Amino acid sequence: MKKIKFVSQDKHQQQFAAALRKNVNDYFIEKGISTKGNWTLAVQTIVMVILYISPFVLFFMIPMSGWLSVLMTVVMGIGLAGIGMGTMHDAVHQAYSEKRWINKLLGGSLYLIGSNVFNWEIQHNVLHHTYTNIDGYDQDIESKGPIRLSENAPLRSIHRYQYIHAFFFYGLMTISKLVKDFTQLIVYNRKGITRHYKFNPTLEYIKMVVLKLLYLFVIIGFPILFTSYSWWQVVIGFLVMHWTAGCILSFVFQMAHVVEGADEPMPDENGVIHNEWAVHQLLTTSDFARNNVLLNWYVGGLNFQIEHHLFPNICHIHYPHIAPIVEKTAKEYGYYYNLKPTLGKAFVSHIHRLKELGRPKVVATA
Secondary structure (H helix, E strand, O other): OOOOEEOOOOHHHHHHHHHHHHHHHHHHHHHOOOOOOOHHHHHHHHHHHHHHHHHHHHHHHOOOOHHHHHHHHHHHHHHHHHHHHHHHHHHHOOOOOOOHHHHHHHHHHHHHHOOOHHHHHHHHHHHHHHOOOOOOOOHHHOOEOOEOOOOOOOOOHHHHHHHHHHHHHHOOHHHHHHHHHHHHHHHHHHOOHHHHOOOOHHHHHHHHHHHHHHHHHHHHHHHHHHOOOOHHHHHHHHHHHHHHHHHHHHHHHHOOOOOOOOOOOOOOOOOEEOOOHHHHHHHHOOEEOOOOHHHHHHOOOOOEHHHHHHOOOOOHHHHHHHHHHHHHHHHHOOOOOOEEOOHHHHHHHHHHHHHHHOOOOOOOOO
């Protein structure tokens, strides 16, 4: 993989990046507050853990009808997605707490979905946050079989109706991670990425296998052994839970990057993106439904994706306060601030973008 550089000789861009950092830093200095989380974040974590764990415990305690059991697995999926967005995400970015051990502990909540922390840190923190929306580098927008998320990826006939079938495949996100993590870690090991970050490739692989087997034994094995559910009922519940979480996570992530107005640039032949990194992040991300208090709380501020990409080490609880600062600074310097005012408008914009990406790009002629 060729290394990409963000280089701009435009002093206006450099001034914008400097002004943005200063304006946001000044906010925290004036308020005298930490950039990390507080007690409200802890409450959010507790609520999401309860949503995830309580239904699982109830399976062992009381008999349930089939439909109630399915509803409980849906609730588990909602809680699981909430843990991923509001707890794990901040923790792995070292934004949850000033204490590193707390971030490490809560970052490990990723194991609750059977995934791997090291893989996430490379795929998300390193590749996605550095090379946002750049095809071949940002794995979050790589083509996933019948879904094309980048205008620079090969177009196939199956992509024509992706705005319809994407709904189903989005639900497979967390389930596919159970298997994809293995091939992903093999790639990272072969490329020397694992050793580069001072991890032992063999040990990481063994740890991944052990933790995934432990997860599957608890989440599937325990109900089969200690409840009246048959093995196939347990498996169906497991799939419903993951499909629910996968849908929520996929839509939240995609409505921040694969929407109208979000750029998908490619480097030149020398591997250079001719923008300051801060400008690149501004132009490739989108905010949505900033005034929806319940959504802000549940999705862990991931609807403030512009602020998150510019300041990934700031806890999401501060995004509603710094977003107006970022927007004002961007507009003062003449940059487009991509905001979809409601969840519905963001959803529709994503569908429109999926339609565009499923069809040949129309080139205007003189």
